[in-house]
Structures are given as C-alpha cells and as structure tokens.
Amino acid sequence: MISLLVEEVFVTEGVPAFTFVRPPNxxxxxxxxxxxxxxxxxxxxxxxxxxxxxxxxxxxxxxxxxxxxxxxxxxxxxxxxxxxxxxxxxxxxxxxxxxxxxxxxxxxxxxxxxxxxxxxxxxxxxxxxxxxxxxxxxxxxxxxxxxxxxxxxxxIQPGGEPEITQLIRTGASKLNVEIPQLDVIFRETRGDYWLTQQLCQSICLSAGVLETIKEKKSIEFEIDKVRKEVVEQLQSAHYPAVKEFCRGRRFRPSNQPYYKLLRAIGQNGSSNVDLNELANSEPEVRGSINNIKEHRLPTLIESKPLVARSFYYNKETKSFSIDDPALFYFIQHLDWDQLRKDCGFRIVAENFDYEIALSFAGENRELANHIATQLEDLDVPVFYDEMFEANFLGKAWTKVFRDIFAEKSRFVVCLLDVHHLEKIWPTFEREHFAPRVADGSIIPIYLDDTKFVGIPSDIIGFKFKFDPTDENWRSVADEQITMKLVDKLTE
Missing domain, CATH: 3.40.50.300 (P-loop containing nucleotide triphosphate hydrolases)
Structure with missing residues (x-):
C-alpha cells in the first residue's frame, strides 16, 4: 500500500488528487x-x-x-x-x-x-x-x-449523500481507516465538498492519523468537538474580517446593523442571500437591513479592503454573498455574544431600527435632506422618509411613522418652527414622539421661536437660522448640528 499524507488525501486547498468527486454533469x-x-x-x-x-x-x-x-x-x-x-x-x-x-x-x-x-x-x-x-x-x-x-x-449542485459518502470512503481507504457515522458528516456539511474535506482531515488528525497507517482502524468522533476544532482553526484567518465588517465604517457602541445582518445570514443557512427577501422574512433585522442596503453597506465594503475580500454585495440586485465556504462555516458557528463584546458594542435592552429619525415640515426639506445625507455618510442609521420610500410601498405611512417616531428610533431630531406646528404630517409625528420628551430621546432644532405643547422650550437642543440663500449654510449646519449629533451618539 502506498503511504499518503492526510493532507494529500483530504485536501482543503487546491484540487484533490484522490478524493475528487465528479458532479453528475x-x-x-x-x-x-x-x-x-x-x-x-x-x-x-x-x-x-x-x-x-x-x-x-x-x-x-x-x-x-x-x-x-x-x-x-x-x-x-x-x-x-x-x-x-x-x-x-x-x-x-x-x-x-x-x-x-x-x-x-x-x-x-x-x-x-x-x-x-x-x-x-x-x-x-x-x-x-x-x-x-x-x-x-x-x-x-x-x-x-x-x-x-x-x-x-x-x-453545479451541492453533493448528495451518495457523492459525499463516496468522497469519505475513498479518502478513508487511502489512509487505511474507517470513518463511521457518514450520515452525521453529511448532515453537518449539507453536501459542501470543501467542508467535507476539512471535517475528515480534522477527524483524522484528532485520532493521530497523519498518514496512511499499517493496521486498519475505525475512527470514532463527536461532531460537536470536530466542529469546535474547525472553527478554532479558522479563527485567525477570518475573525479580523468578520469583526471589521460588524463594526462598520465608523464604529460607535450602538451602531450594530452590520452585526445583526451577518448574524442573520449565518442563521439563515445560505451563503448567498437576497437582502430584500431576508428583510421580509426576518422582522427582527428588517430595520437594520433596510437602513444599510442602499448606501451604507456598499460604502463599507468599498472602503475596507479586508471586508471587500471576504464579502460581496450587489447594490442593484441586493444580493449579498460569502464566496469562501470556510468563512461561511466559521460565521455559522461563531460565538456571537463574544463577538459583540470584542467589537465593543453596548449591550442594551432596546432594539432600535434607527439611531435618529428626522421630523420636519416640507418647507425645511432641504435642511433635513442635508442632515440625513451627512449622517448616512458618517455611517449613522437615520430615518429620512425619501431614503426609504421603496421599503414601505403598499404600507400606510400613518402606521410606519407612528412606529418609527414612537419606538423604533433611539432619538428623534425635530426641526421645529411654525410650519412644523401647522402642517398635518409633522403634527401627527409630534403627537407620537412628544411622550418621549421625558426620557431625553427628543433633540429639537429650533428654527424660530414657535411654542409647542408637550415640548418645553427649555429642552437643550440646537438653535439654527436656516437661510437657503446663504451659500455657507451647509458647512454651518455640519458644524453646529451634524457633528454634535454624532458626538451624542457615541456617549
């Protein structure tokens, strides 16, 4: 019998010389x-x-x-x-x-x-x-x-049980061993050829089989232990990219939509997902996905080479994929609580879809749009109606606005002036966020001296003179409003 090394038989890099299984086509x-x-x-x-x-x-x-x-x-x-x-x-x-x-x-x-x-x-x-x-x-x-x-x-489809069984038995024969519980391995790998190779190699190494042995023996294993060993082995190669993805482009302890997205994909069981479908099927992460899928997610991937090498996203089709099966297996079996701690995320009971929701009258849309755009560029989950119209097609704005301004936003930033007092939609929003004044989650931007029932005028906020004819108003708004809001979010 020719003596072969275990890594020559169960191959995790390159083309297997002995355990390649031809697909049916x-x-x-x-x-x-x-x-x-x-x-x-x-x-x-x-x-x-x-x-x-x-x-x-x-x-x-x-x-x-x-x-x-x-x-x-x-x-x-x-x-x-x-x-x-x-x-x-x-x-x-x-x-x-x-x-x-x-x-x-x-x-x-x-x-x-x-x-x-x-x-x-x-x-x-x-x-x-x-x-x-x-x-x-x-x-x-x-x-x-x-x-x-x-x-x-x-x-090419994932391997069926006959193909995976053939792969394992062929490799085991080359090493003069028997690997029982083939059905257990198949259930773990779901037909993934690379993962089958990796698990079989780990099973052999744990049993001390480094090459073809002279006396044939059966190798017993516990799949939980094998899984743990494989994940630990993949840690150094993939944890940095996972952590960098989860922390986002600009880290803040409360900014967790990327973390929530990746965890949902790991639990979803597919390395290639449509984010629209995932958002519709997973209500707990719907807000996080909708908040990043248009602009923030592609910007994150484009701005970080380590993330770009590990994750792929097509903004047009909303297709998110993890091409490396080793990385996907690692993500499926991560200790997510430990990752949350390692990322430095704040553990809070609230589960907000947005860190900031903007309430404003149409006369101040240009200012609201600028603030929203700047916050998004700074990787802040912000609700600004025009950014999310496609997400809410077929739904009633009354329910959407009530949920967002009453409970699904961490802070409400309201642009207060006479127009906000007189207009129907701003008044509707105000009725739902005004009760939150007591918990300090309402941040007013005073554009004039208009008084509002339920919103005391001594609440600390921003006084801003919005003059669209002033060519410098945007830079002043950034300095006096946007950057201070970001500072508030990092507290």
Missing part, C-alpha cells in the same frame, strides 16, 4: 470546455466545487494549450481581465468570481463571448470559461440575449 462540462471558442459558464453556490471542477477538467484535458486562470478577487487579475476584454487575444481564459466584476466589464466580456461564439476560426478566438455564483448564466444572457444557444451554461 461533469462530462457535459468537459466537452464544452474542450470545444474551441465556445464560451462556458459554471455557476452554483459557494462550496459546490465549481473551481475544483474546472481545475480538474484542465488536468484531464491533458493538452498543451495554455490556460490563464484569473480571479476577480485580485486587483492585478482584474487589470488583466480588462486587457482581455479590450484586446481580445486568442487563448483559453478562466475568469473566476465573475459576479465581483463591475457591470461594465461584465458587459464587455459578454460581448467578447458572443464574438468568440460566432468566430469563423474558433481556434483563434478568445475562449472564456466564466465561474460565478447562482444565476450568473441567466444574468449574462440578459446582457447579450442572442448568445444563449452558443454557450455552455452549467450549474
């Missing part, structure tokens, strides 16, 4: 990859083995044709991909993580795929093999509708 993918010039799309959830499948096909081809492997996760590779789209060189190119490319570059590659598919000499065409998350094929077809019949579009 492997031969069809192989033929399309082999066909000169024919564009190929391979899609599926993280952990289904898309990248491993393509790499194995390139090995099985055994030809001398050079293949350039590029990923959208690497900046230098993106530059090369841009050059390929522009120069259209002959050759075979794998473009992994296609969904991470800009919409413009995706369109250019779709056009290139069409030209290659129609080329009179396919051997001189640019052969594109595109790898990405779910529905990447249908999305590409929408960019260039008439190329659907000319390209091979394949979807």
């Amino acid at each position: 492997y031969n069809r993918i192989f033929v399309d990859v082999r066909s000169a010039g024919k564009p190929v799309i391979l899609e599926g959830q993280s952990g289904t083995g898309k990248t491993t499948c393509i790499r194995q096909i390139l090995v099985d081809l055994g030809d001398r044709a050079a293949t350039e492997y590029l990923t959208a996760r690497e900046a230098v590779d993106v530059s090369r991909i841009e050059a390929i789209a522009r120069e259209r060189p002959a050759g075979r190119f794998v473009i992994d993580d296609f969904h991470r490319l800009s919409a413009g570059l995706q369109t250019s590659l779709a056009d290139l795929a069409k030209l290659s598919a129609e080329s009179s000499d396919p051997f001189k065409a640019t052969k594109l093999i595109i790898v990405g998350i779910n529905q990447i094929g249908s999305a590409l077809i929408q960019l260039v509708p008439d190329i659907a019949k000319r390209m091979g579009i394949h979807r």
